[in-house]
Amino acid sequence: MSRVTTLAEFIVEKQTDFPYAQGELSRLLTAIRLAAKIVNREVNKAGLVDILGAVGGENVQGEEQQKLDVFANERFINALENQGVVCGVASEENEDFIPFHSDMAQQSKYVVAMDPLDGSSNIDVNVSIGTIFSIFRRVTDHGPAQLEDFLQKGLEQVAAGYVIYGSSTMLVYSTGNGVNGFTLDSSIGVFCLSHPKMRIPETGKIYSINEGNYVHFPQGVKEYLKYCQDHDPATNRPYTARYIGSLVADFHRNLIKGGIYIYPGTTKNPNGKLRLLYECDPLAFLIEQAGGRASNGFKRIMELDATELHQRTPMFIGSTKMVEEAEAFMAKYQEVPARS
Numbered sequence: 566m567s568r569v570t571t572l573a574e575f576i577v578e579k580q581t582d583f584p585y586a587q588g589e590l591s592r593l594l595t596a597i598r599l600a601a602k603i604v605n606r607e608v609n610k611a612g613l614v615d616i617l618g619a620v621g622g623e624n625v626q627g628e629e630q631q632k633l634d635v636f637a638n639e640r641f642i643n644a645l646e647n648q649g650v651v652c653g654v655a656s657e658e659n660e661d662f663i664p665f666h667s668d669m670a671q672q673s674k675y676v677v678a679m680d681p682l683d684g685s686s687n688i689d690v691n692v693s694i695g696t697i698f699s700i701f702r703r704v705t706d707h708g709p710a711q712l713e714d715f716l717q718k719g720l721e722q723v724a725a726g727y728v729i730y731g732s733s734t735m736l737v738y739s740t741g742n743g744v745n746g747f748t749l750d751s752s753i754g755v756f757c758l759s760h761p762k763m764r765i766p767e768t769g770k771i772y773s774i775n776e777g778n779y780v781h782f783p784q785g786v787k788e789y790l791k792y793c794q795d796h797d798p799a800t801n802r803p804y805t806a807r808y809i810g811s812l813v814a815d816f817h818r819n820l821i822k823g824g825i826y827i828y829p830g831t832t833k834n835p836n837g838k839l840r841l842l843y844e845c846d847p848l849a850f851l852i853e854q855a856g857g858r859a860s861n862g863f864k865r866i867m868e869l870d871a872t873e874l875h876q877r878t879p880m881f882i883g884s885t886k887m888v889e890e891a892e893a894f895m896a897k898y899q900e901v902p903a904r905s
């Protein structure tokens with residue numbers, strides 16, 4: 566039986582890859598690891614305690630807020646604040662960013678942008694959901710975080726990852742030296758290295774998009790979908806449609822099997838639905854580290870300017886050859902998103 570490497574051991578072993586961390590990034594990842602275990606515990610028993618269902622409020626996105634959303638948000642924010650390793654957090658659940666004021670936090674080097682529980686509309690129907698996080702080095706000198714610490718291009722990320730609460734719970738992350746996946750052994754409460762050096766297949770057969778929005782799609786997307794559905798055995802078509810409606814679950818499946826996930830701009834929402842800062846940028850960082858590609862249909866996601874905390878962007882992400890195929894259809898019509 567091969568040696569089991571725990572996440573804690575891996576972080577320590579690999580922190581030399583991150584010379585300027587001196588353990589700070591390790592402590593940051595430890596905070597995320599702790600919060601992930603706590604959220605996992607509640608997700609796994611959501612059907613058993615009165616935590617299911619809507620808390621009755623709405624989040625800043627105007628979406629019905631689920632109790633687990635609130636719980637997850639509080640757990641991750643508390644864990645990050647208590648470790649004193651970030652000077653602030655931006656969250657999908659909070660309209661403004663949250664600056665931290667402790668002496669240690671004000672001296673820290675990093676900020677975190679996160680979606681604490683993405684796919685929350687799936688909570689009550691027991692479909693996999695996830696946490697997505699992005700880590701930047703602060704650009705201000707010291708003191709509590711400021712808005713400019715968060716409004717950085719995705720290229721500036723120093724680390725990113727996600728937790729998927731599914732048939733098993735996994736933490737998948739990268740600090741810029743490849744992507745590694747850790748599966749939670751709940752019997753001992755430890756994340757164990759189960760997917761070392763993850764690479765997405767260069768091409769694949771799975772396309773993931775909400776075709777219910779077809780009539781509102783740009784012409785380039787409509788034509789790409791027909792390309793996916795054409796019969797051409799020489800190019801493995803028709804492809805297979807898979808759409809879970811939970812970004813982390815769709816992304817994770819494609820990372821392992823190959824495929825493309827598309828949330829395009831539409832006539833109703835020209836910049837699509839997904840958020841640049843804490844959904845698209847961190848997943849783009851991961852997919853590129855795994856050998857894949859992520860764009861808004863025209864421009865690399867991680868090169869997009871971040872001007873607002875909750876700004877949206879269309880996203881085409883997955884196997885390089887499949888994303889390039891889709892971009893070729895988009896280029897025919899040059900329907901460039903409103904902001905790019």
Ligand code: P6P
Nearest residue numbers: 683684685686775810811812813
């Ligand atoms: P639609 C969940 O709210 C989410 O942000 C992603 O997890 C998911 O991929 C997408 O929205 C689903 O959106 O419009 O297809 O229901």
